[in-house]
Amino acid sequence: MKKHNFYAGPSILPEYTIKNTAEAVLNFAGTGLSVMEVSHRGKEFVAVMDEARALFKEILDIPQGYEVLFLGGGASTQFCMVPYNLLNKKAAYLNTGAWASKAQKEAHLFGEVVEVASSKDANYNYIPKGFSVPEDADYLHITTNNTIYGTEIKEDLDVNVPLVADMSSDIFSRPVDVSKYALIYGGAQKNLAPAGVAFVVVKTDILGKVDRPIPTMLDYRTHVEKGSMFNTPPVLPVFAALQTLKWLKQQGGVAEMQKRNREKAALLYDEIDRNKLFKATVTNHEDRSLMNICFVMNEEYADLEKEFLDFATQRGMVGIKGHRSVGGFRASTYNALPIESVKALVEVMQEFERKH
Ligand code: PLP
Known part of the structure; x- marks a missing residue:
């Protein structure tokens, strides 16, 4: 019987991604070796990483001044990396669900947190509107798609402070005006790749403005400078992400x-x-x-x-x-x-x- 895969994540990926990744598990780029057993610094994998970054930028129409990173640690590590790198004094959070509030919880470790609005009163079954954001907030954090509750912010908000968005479960589902965001991140395991890699789109001029020291691995600048190759990247998920990006382009x-x-x-x-x-x-x-x-x-x-x-x-x-x-x-x-x-x-x- 044909199966219809409605899982929330990890979830269905294009057949194109699955087939090409399965092939590369056996024989990667004609090397006669598995993609899992070659050096990430070899020319074959470097080409994968470069193309994945370039196609990500092309498909999302990312303007100049932004970098795309592929990192380990899932979206949940971004919950702390965002405030570590961007929160100097105060950050604003829109609480639209369990993931949004987990992100918000981490920010408390780094400074003052203002919850601009919350839909917790109704088990997060709506997106709050008409909230105001403190002028002096370092950023506003939103979760564009609330995977658990089925709500989504389907437009790019105009806000008076830098906008940070968790797009784990709706990345590549619609055109995004990236210029309205300072940073976009997400886990790849819904619309992009198997679990194991997170993507980050960061406007590089927002980095380096906090006073605190940042551990090397948690500093976005490390990964911008090293092209997501500071340490061993999750090679298999990155390879699969490239296949999905190619598929996306082919599909229109x-x-x-x-x-x-x-x-x-x-x-x-x-x-x-x-x-x-x-x-x-x-x-x-x-x-x-x-x-x-x-x-x-x-x-x-x-x-x-x-x-x-x-x-x-x-x-x-x-x-x-x-x-x-x-x-x-x-x-x-x-x-x-x-x-x-x-x-x-x-x-x-x-x-x-x-x-x-
Ligand atoms: N943010 C959203 C919107 C999610 O749906 C999820 C996972 O389902 C996460 C964050 C957490 O992602 P990860 O498991 O990659 O840490």
């Missing part, structure tokens, strides 16, 4: 991804809104994520939750169980998920509705 880039993602999300949200059994947890349409679509049973059908999960699983749906803090279901519709998988899920929901 981020504008095409946005178009497809809008189509997929509309199809599923429309069905959730129509089907008598289900309801979306995010009611405000403009806040609904195009990447993680969260829904629960309507109250009168609450006892059917387990039955629907089994029913859908038997029909090839994988990874639709919701995060424990939201419950119900979550269908992640990342770039690599074909619309056919969304159609298959919609059919399963309709079939289940007919049964009840």
Whole structure:
């Protein structure tokens, strides 16, 4: 039976990425060796790193003055690297979920933290609007896509201080005006590569302005200067990231991804809104994520939750169980998920509705 992969992360990657990476695990760039067993300083891998950086810049249309880094430690290490490198006195954080508040928690180690707004009061089922940011904040940190709760900031905000964004779960899902950001980061394991590498897009002139000493490995300048080769980079995830970047370019880039993602999300949200059994947890349409679509049973059908999960699983749906803090279901519709998988899920929901 065909499986439809709705996991939230690690999650579906393009077949192109999987196939080319599998091939390179056996025979990398004609070396007769695995990509896992060659020097990262050899010309073959240096070419991979250079091309990955260049394609990342090209696809996201990154202006001059920014650098792209590939680092270990996941997005969670960025929660501390950001304040280590950028927080002098005060930083502002928008609290839109568990990951946003984990990022915020780390900043407290480095200075004053102002929470400009929070949607915690409603289990993070909306994006707060109309908040003000202190003029003297060193930066505002946002999480553009809240993987657990299914909310997303789908536009690039205009703010009066440098903007820092965790784009772990919506990078490359839409065009981004990078010039509005001082720094963008994320773990690669949703829309880019297997787990093990984090990406950072940093405007280099914001670095070097804090008073504190920074450990070498946690100082962005180290990695800018050494082209992400200060230490051994996660070679396999970087190789896979390059394949996804090539695939993205072949498919028509981020504008095409946005178009497809809008189509997929509309199809599923429309069905959730129509089907008598289900309801979306995010009611405000403009806040609904195009990447993680969260829904629960309507109250009168609450006892059917387990039955629907089994029913859908038997029909090839994988990874639709919701995060424990939201419950119900979550269908992640990342770039690599074909619309056919969304159609298959919609059919399963309709079939289940007919049964009840
Ligand atoms: N930020 C967001 C929005 C996430 O969804 C996740 C993981 O799911 C993280 C951060 C943490 O990423 P990592 O596991 O790479 O540290």
